[in-house]
Amino acid sequence: MATLLYRLGRFAYDRRWLVVSLWFIVLLAVGGSAAAFHGALSNSFQIPGTETQRMLDKLQSDLPSSAGGSATIVFESPNAAFNADQKQGVSDALAKIKGLDGVQNVTDPFTTQAQLDSTAAKLADAQKQLAANEAHLTAGQQQLDAERKQLAASGMAQAAITSATASAQAKLDAGSAQLAQAKASLALGQREAQASQGLRFVSTDGKAAIATIQFTKSTDALPSSLRQEVQNLAAQVPGVNAYASKELTQDISQLFGTSEATGVVIAAIVLLVMLGTLVAAGLPLLMALVGVGVGVGGTFALTGLVQMSSTTPMLGLMLGLAVGIDYSLFIVNRHRTQLLHGMPPRESIALAIGTSGNAVMFAGITVIIALAALVVPGLPFLSVMGIAAAATVAVSVLVAVTLLPAVLAFAGRRIISKRRWAKADSENARIGNEEAEAREDIARSERGWGGWVTRHPWIALVASVVVLGALALPAAQLRLALPDGGSEPIDSSAYKAYDATGKYFGQGMTGPIIVVGELPAGLDATAAKVKEYDVADQLRSVANVTAAVPVALSENRQTAVFQVIPTDGPASASTVQVVNDLRAKGAQVQAQTGTTIGLTGQTAANVDVSSKLADALPPYLAIVVGLSLVLLLLVFRSLLVPLLATGGFLLSLGAAFGAVVAVYQWGWLGPVFDVTHPGAVLSFLPILLIGILFGLAMDYQVFITSGIREAFVHGQEAHLAVRTGFRHAARVVTAAAIIMVSVFAGFIFSHVTMIRPLGFALALGVLLDAFVVRMTLVPAVMRLIGRGAWSLPRWLARLLPDLDIEGAQLERTTAERAPREPAGAAR
Numbered sequence: 001m002a003t004l005l006y007r008l009g010r011f012a013y014d015r016r017w018l019v020v021s022l023w024f025i026v027l028l029a030v031g032g033s034a035a036a037f038h039g040a041l042s043n044s045f046q047i048p049g050t051e052t053q054r055m056l057d058k059l060q061s062d063l064p065s066s067a068g069g070s071a072t073i074v075f076e077s078p079n080a081a082f083n084a085d086q087k088q089g090v091s092d093a094l095a096k097i098k099g100l101d102g103v104q105n106v107t108d109p110f111t112t113q114a115q116l117d118s119t120a121a122k123l124a125d126a127q128k129q130l131a132a133n134e135a136h137l138t139a140g141q142q143q144l145d146a147e148r149k150q151l152a153a154s155g156m157a158q159a160a161i162t163s164a165t166a167s168a169q170a171k172l173d174a175g176s177a178q179l180a181q182a183k184a185s186l187a188l189g190q191r192e193a194q195a196s197q198g199l200r201f202v203s204t205d206g207k208a209a210i211a212t213i214q215f216t217k218s219t220d221a222l223p224s225s226l227r228q229e230v231q232n233l234a235a236q237v238p239g240v241n242a243y244a245s246k247e248l249t250q251d252i253s254q255l256f257g258t259s260e261a262t263g264v265v266i267a268a269i270v271l272l273v274m275l276g277t278l279v280a281a282g283l284p285l286l287m288a289l290v291g292v293g294v295g296v297g298g299t300f301a302l303t304g305l306v307q308m309s310s311t312t313p314m315l316g317l318m319l320g321l322a323v324g325i326d327y328s329l330f331i332v333n334r335h336r337t338q339l340l341h342g343m344p345p346r347e348s349i350a351l352a353i354g355t356s357g358n359a360v361m362f363a364g365i366t367v368i369i370a371l372a373a374l375v376v377p378g379l380p381f382l383s384v385m386g387i388a389a390a391a392t393v394a395v396s397v398l399v400a401v402t403l404l405p406a407v408l409a410f411a412g413r414r415i416i417s418k419r420r421w422a423k424a425d426s427e428n429a430r431i432g433n434e435e436a437e438a439r440e441d442i443a444r445s446e447r448g449w450g451g452w453v454t455r456h457p458w459i460a461l462v463a464s465v466v467v468l469g470a471l472a473l474p475a476a477q478l479r480l481a482l483p484d485g486g487s488e489p490i491d492s493s494a495y496k497a498y499d500a501t502g503k504y505f506g507q508g509m510t511g512p513i514i515v516v517g518e519l520p521a522g523l524d525a526t527a528a529k530v531k532e533y534d535v536a537d538q539l540r541s542v543a544n545v546t547a548a549v550p551v552a553l554s555e556n557r558q559t560a561v562f563q564v565i566p567t568d569g570p571a572s573a574s575t576v577q578v579v580n581d582l583r584a585k586g587a588q589v590q591a592q593t594g595t596t597i598g599l600t601g602q603t604a605a606n607v608d609v610s611s612k613l614a615d616a617l618p619p620y621l622a623i624v625v626g627l628s629l630v631l632l633l634l635v636f637r638s639l640l641v642p643l644l645a646t647g648g649f650l651l652s653l654g655a656a657f658g659a660v661v662a663v664y665q666w667g668w669l670g671p672v673f674d675v676t677h678p679g680a681v682l683s684f685l686p687i688l689l690i691g692i693l694f695g696l697a698m699d700y701q702v703f704i705t706s707g708i709r710e711a712f713v714h715g716q717e718a719h720l721a722v723r724t725g726f727r728h729a730a731r732v733v734t735a736a737a738i739i740m741v742s743v744f745a746g747f748i749f750s751h752v753t754m755i756r757p758l759g760f761a762l763a764l765g766v767l768l769d770a771f772v773v774r775m776t777l778v779p780a781v782m783r784l785i786g787r788g789a790w791s792l793p794r795w796l797a798r799l800l801p802d803l804d805i806e807g808a809q810l811e812r813t814t815a816e817r818a819p820r821e822p823a824g825a826a827r
Contacts, residue, residue, distance in 0.1 A: 002358045005401060009353025012405035013346050019406035023399070027290060030297040039304035047379055050608045051583070055516040055600035062559040066552045068104050069219030071247035073211045073234045074500040075109070078241060081206030082110075089237035094211055096233050102226050104216050109201035109209035116201070119193045126186050130179065137175045144168050184526065191533040195540065199547040199565060203504035210505055219247040231493070243497035245510075246485040260317070263746020267325055267739040274735045275332070280415040283332055283407060288324025291399040295320050295392025302388075311684075312385045314747070314755045316392035318762070319692065322743040323367065323699075324396040326736040327360045328404050330703065333732045335408060336416055345412065349405045357401045359702055364397035366631060367695030373623055374691055377616030379609070382684060386691065393695075450726035453779050454719065460780035464772050465651070471768070472654030474661040480614055481571040481680030482606040485510060487753050490676040498677075502569065508546050511570025513579060514601030515539060515548075515562040520594045528557040534593045539564055542581045544574050560595075570603040571680050579607045610683035620687055624694045625650070635702065636709060637800055638790050644781055645701045648773035653693055656765035657686065664757045673748060673760065682757050689758070693765045696740065700774040703736075704729050708782065709790065718786040726779050737770035 012019045047053065060067040075090050077083075082090070087110050098106040144165055151161045202209045213230065215222060227248050234242035264285070271281035296316045299308070334356040338348040371393065374386025413421065453460045485498030501510045517535050519528060532550040539548035544567040552561040564582065566575045579599060586597050625646055632642035660681055662668040667678030708725030712718060744766060747759025782789045792800075 001361065002354045005357045005361065006350050006354030008401060009350035009357065009405045010346065012353075012402055013349045013409045016406040016409040019402055020410075023290065023403045027293055027297075030294050030301065033301035034297040037302075037304045038300045047605075047608055047612055050605075050612075051598050052600045052605045052608050055514075055598040058516060058518075058559065058598075059561070059600065062554045062556075063552055063561060065104055065214075066561050068215045068217055069222070069247060070212055070214050071219055071230075072245040072497065072501070073213065073230075073248070074243045074245075074497045074504075075209045075211065075234070075237065076241045076243065076500055076504075077207050077239065082202075082209065082240075086237060086240050090209060090211075090240060093233050093237055097213060097230055100226065100229060102216055102222065103230075104214040106214070107201070107212040109211050113200065113202040113209075116196055116199070119189070119196075123186065123189050123193060126182070126189070130182055130186060133175070133179055133182070137172060137179060140168075140172050140175075144172065188526075188529055188533065191537075195533060195536045195549050196547060199549060200505055205504075208500055208504040210501060210509065213248075241496075243500055244493050245497045245501075246488060246494035249492065249494045259749035259751075260746045263743045264321065266742035266746075267321075270735055270738050270742065271325070271329065274329075274731070275336070275415070276417040276420060277415060279411050280332060280336065283404065283411065283415065284325045284328035286407070287328040287399050287404050288321050288396065290403060291324040291396035292317055292320035292392065294399075295388075295395040298391065298395075299388045306384060307381075308384055308388070309381050310752055311754055311758075312381075312388050314750070314752055315385055315389045315688070315758075318744060318747055318755070318759065319367075319371075319389050320392040320396055322740040323364065323393055323696075324399065325739050325743070326699070327364065327396060327400040329736055329739070330360055330732060331356045331400055331404055332408070332415065339413070339416060340420065345409070349408050353401055353405050359706060360400055361397060362635065363695075363699040363702055364393055364400075366698045367393050367692070368397075369627060370624055370691040370695040373620065373627070374687065376620055376623060377613070377687065379612060379616070382613075382687065385684075385688070389692075446723065448727070448730070449775065450723055450730055450779060453776055454723050454726075454783045457780040457783040460776050461784070464777040464780070468651040468655045468768065468772060471656075472651070472658040474659075474666065475654055475657035477665070478657060478661050478686070479573065479665060479680045480610040480683040480686070481576070482609060482683050483754050484569055484571045484679075486569065486571070486677035486679060489674065489753065495676065498569075506546060506565070506567070507569040507572070508566040508575070511566070511575065511603040512601065513564040513566060513575075513582065513599060513603050515564055515582065516598050516600055517560040517562060517589075518596040519558050519560055521558060523557050525557065528553060528560075531593060531595060532560050532562075535560070535589060535595050535597065536562060538585060538589045538592065539582065539597075542578060542585055544568070544578050545582075566603075569679075570606060573680075575603065576607050576610075579604055606683075610680075613683045613687055617686055617690075621690055624690055628694060628698060631698070632701070634800060636705060636790075637792050637797060637802070639792060640785060640789050641705060641782075644778060644789075645698070645705070648701075648777055649694055649697045649769065651777075652697065652765055652769035652773050653690060655768050656689060656693065656761050659764050660685065660757055660761045663760065673756075682754060685758050685761060689761045689765060692762060693769065696762075696766055697769045697773070700733055700737065700770050701778070703733050704774050704778060705782075708779075712790060718789065719783055722779050722783050726775070730775065733770065733775065737766060740770075741767045 056067065075082075077086055091108050091110060094106045094108050097103060148161055148165055151164065152158070156164075201211075230248060231242070231244045234244065268281060268285055271284055272278065275281050296313050299313050299316055302308075331352050335348050335352040338351060339345065343351070368390045371386045371390035375383040408415065485494045485501075488494040488498070498510050501507075517532075519531050523531060532553065536548045536550055539545065539562060545564055546567055547563075547565040549563050549565075550560055551563045553559070564578075566572075566578045568574045582597075582599060589595055589597050628646045628649065629642045632645050633639070636642070663670070663673055664675055665678055665681055667675055670676065670678060704726065706725075707729040708722050711721035711725040711728075716724060741763045744759050744763035747755050748763065750756055750759060
């Protein structure tokens with residue numbers, strides 16, 4: 001591989017115009033495809049084959065009007081209860097919204113609440129009227145019976161009596177039938193009122209009202225123009241604040257925000273400080289942008305064919321920027337070092353691609369495999385996410401080993417400052433320079449962080465384990481869910497709608513549960529109604545259920561839809577339990593009513609997704625850990641180094657999990673990270689964090705440990721090889737880690753709130769893994785183990801291929817045929 005990459009680097013140098021032109025054409029083609037063929041992104045996460053999806057499919061077949069998405073708007077009168085003009089203004093605005101193309105139906109809160117409020121009085125009046133009618137019929141029947149007795153006493157024949165009173169008896173019988181029907185209607189009305197008890201659309205203080213908007217399509221498929229028009233109409237009521245829910249306000253069309261740009265700016269500053277020239281600092285940024293442009297652009301181009309969550313391109317952007325900058329930095333740093341030692345530019349570029357490019361290739365493949373393994377859990381949205389991110393990383397690797405050498409050929413000597421060139425010329429002119437450099441290298445390795453760690457390995461080891469272990473403690477309380485409106489920024493309309501809904505109507509109104517019932521065949525209208533309320537009674541008996549209301553019935557009266565309002569919000573532990581209890585109630589409902597029930601809707605779907613992801617976490621972690629052991633065994637031809645690397649990864653992973661729980665679930669340092677509503681952790685964060693952090697951790701393991709191994713193979717004692725190898729890699733790994741942390745940290749305040757905890761977890765995970773694990777714990781343990789770190793049974797050594805990931809063999813071969821020349825000749 002190293003030789004192939006060496007030749008590729010030389011080809012890119014010689015055919016620089018061709019390589020740059022080809023990449024430019026690819027970038028234009030991908031950009032044009034993304035603009036022409038992109039579709040809508042989604043924030044719904046579904047799993048085919050689950051009960052939730054089956055019930056949704058049933059609704060789309062039997063009750064398509066109830067299968068579309070819905071959203072809410074909370075209207076609030078800030079100072080006093082709604083007055084008549086405000087009520088009329090809200091009703092008028094909702095009437096206009098109902099007339100929009102794409103809107104199925106709108107619930108007017110004032111009309112609905114008036115109906116609910118008048119129900120009790122109407123039922124009481126109906127009860128009195130029924131009592132009066134029943135008394136009247138009873139009196140009439142008694143009078144008729146008395147008249148019959150009188151006629152019988154006078155000697156009239158029974159047949160004649162029956163004939164004489166037949167008309168009056170018929171009227172009484174008809175009245176009794178009407179009374180029975182009225183009683184049945186009253187009973188249904190009472191059951192309806194009982195089912196709706198606790199359900200309100202206007203708050204008790206009259207200061208807030210909640211309107212539900214039903215759309216013909218899912219909310220993710222709504223055009224942005226319709227979303228905005230609905231919000232504009234709702235906001236036109238004078239003196240009334242209108243807060244649209246998350247389903248209406250979520251804007252997933254913008255990919256790059258201010259906070260993300262801040263991370264890139266910090267990365268640019270780090271590059272400039274390390275590399276010293278604008279040209280050298282700009283190259284890794286440029287390569288990362290090209291990689292992101294092609295990778296994320298290609299992802300967008302496929303959104304018209306494949307349903308993707310909004311997290312998919314954001315994840316590609318995040319990883320593409322981070323690895324794109326880092327991979328190019330490793331190669332540029334190697335090229336600069338070789339130029340300063342007098343190597344010709346053409347040879348230096350080719351060798352940098354054959355050595356550092358080889359390590360980049362391996363690191364990239366590691367990340368790609370970890371991301372592609374996200375298909376293992378069998379969740380479609382996660383598979384798409386992993387494959388898209390893996391493709392972006394693959395593009396970043398290709399850019400680093402093809403486009404970068406071509407651009408470096410154009411850059412020439414400008415990637416090194418004039419001051420550094422002058423210093424290199426002076427050093428290279430000295431007699432015995434190589435021996436002096438070797439002595440100075442050993443002396444420098446005894447200073448700095450690497451020197452301290454190798455002098456005090458036990459302190460470094462214990463301190464690292466204690467710090468990481470302490471950070472990992474909260475991870476035991478990890479609870480998973482998908483985000484609700486409470487996770488939005490505090491000044492957003494979505495958060496205000498969520499907050500106002502919970503304040504005025506109860507948290508359960510922010511995430512109702514949809515229950516679909518399959519009623520027995522052959523029911524008439526009245527029997528179907530009775531059956532609906534029988535089922536609603538059963539649903540309402542579940543703990544932490546506030547209300548259970550029938551909301552729709554199919555034309556054949558076989559499919560009924562119920563809205564269940566839990567006590568707490570959709571991401572709460574109690575609502576998760578309500579979903580489980582409702583499903584467990586299904587057998588009892590079937591036995592007592594003959595109705596089969598199933599759950600659907602966003603709340604139930606979120607619970608399903610979170611549960612499925614939690615179940616997939618252990619096997620995926622086992623796959624990743626097993627993969628790391630095999631790959632590192634191949635790379636370093638050692639048994640202990642892979643175990644050390646994997647153990648360190650698990651420590652940094654646990655610490656990242658613990659910190660996420662502390663900040664986003666418990667609310668520690670909430671104001672610092674803009675966590676206004678602590679709650680359950682994003683359900684797919686753990687599995688993504690495992691895959692991504694594993695790949696990045698192995699990157700740093702390769703760059704740190706390969707330097708140590710190279711020094712050991714070249715004859716240095718094991719403890720000295722740890723110091724010198726660490727020193728050679730420490731500067732570039734430090735810069736790369738700072739860059740990656742900066743890029744990830746830029747997403748902590750992303751405009752897409754779902755990505756925030758992932759940005760935090762990755763930024764902290766990389767920070768801890770790079771500086772605590774790879775640059776502290778690993779060299780400390782390797783110093784303690786000594787030569788044993790590189791031991792390998794002979795039979796296993798014969799079986800394993802020698803991958804030469806650091807390109808040592810290539811370096812020796814090229815050194816024999818490529819003489820050094822003065823640094824000035826590389827101009």
